Amino acid sequence: MVATTKQNDTKSSVYSTRIDIPGEIRSQVNTLLNQSLATAIDLKTQIKYAHWNVKGKDFYQLHLLFDEIASEVEEFIDLIAERIATLGGKALGTARIAAKESELPEFPFDAVDGMDHVIALSDRLAIYAKSLRKNIDKTNDLGDMDTNDLFIEISRAIDKRLWFLEAHLQSSFQNKDHSNKSEE
Numbered sequence: 001m002v003a004t005t006k007q008n009d010t011k012s013s014v015y016s017t018r019i020d021i022p023g024e025i026r027s028q029v030n031t032l033l034n035q036s037l038a039t040a041i042d043l044k045t046q047i048k049y050a051h052w053n054v055k056g057k058d059f060y061q062l063h064l065l066f067d068e069i070a071s072e073v074e075e076f077i078d079l080i081a082e083r084i085a086t087l088g089g090k091a092l093g094t095a096r097i098a099a100k101e102s103e104l105p106e107f108p109f110d111a112v113d114g115m116d117h118v119i120a121l122s123d124r125l126a127i128y129a130k131s132l133r134k135n136i137d138k139t140n141d142l143g144d145m146d147t148n149d150l151f152i153e154i155s156r157a158i159d160k161r162l163w164f165l166e167a168h169l170q171s172s173f174q175n176k177d178h179s180n181k182s183e184e
């Protein structure tokens, strides 16, 4: 049985469940999770784009690194979607919904060299990291510590992958010009 049946509430409706979290809270948590799902799916496709299209002297190691990160994000996509279903919701994870709901800008298609791709992906991982930290706070406020723990797990991994990318930009002769603009 679905808790809310109105047509335009379909996205936030939740099935009844024996889980002892009120439907209203589960619905609010699922809204956060579905936004994060859309962003993660978009992020994964953009990382694969970089994996396929990167050129230059660092091609092979970046080609492999990007694929490693994409695989990790793929695992998080599944964890997020299954948490939504666990909470009685609908995992809104089609490509169309992801493109519409993602928090990321489109990948810059004029990127060619390795560092162009590293900068573009660093910018996008930083946006997702910031969004995850907001969701950590919001799920803490809502009292769903299991989803809070999931966001923390993903956040820590995205931060680490951002380090892997930014380490390419932090050598003594490739300095501040490459830092992203999202520090304010």
Ligand SMILES: [Fe+2]
Pocket (backbone or CB within 6 Å): 051, 067
């Ligand atoms: Fe591949």
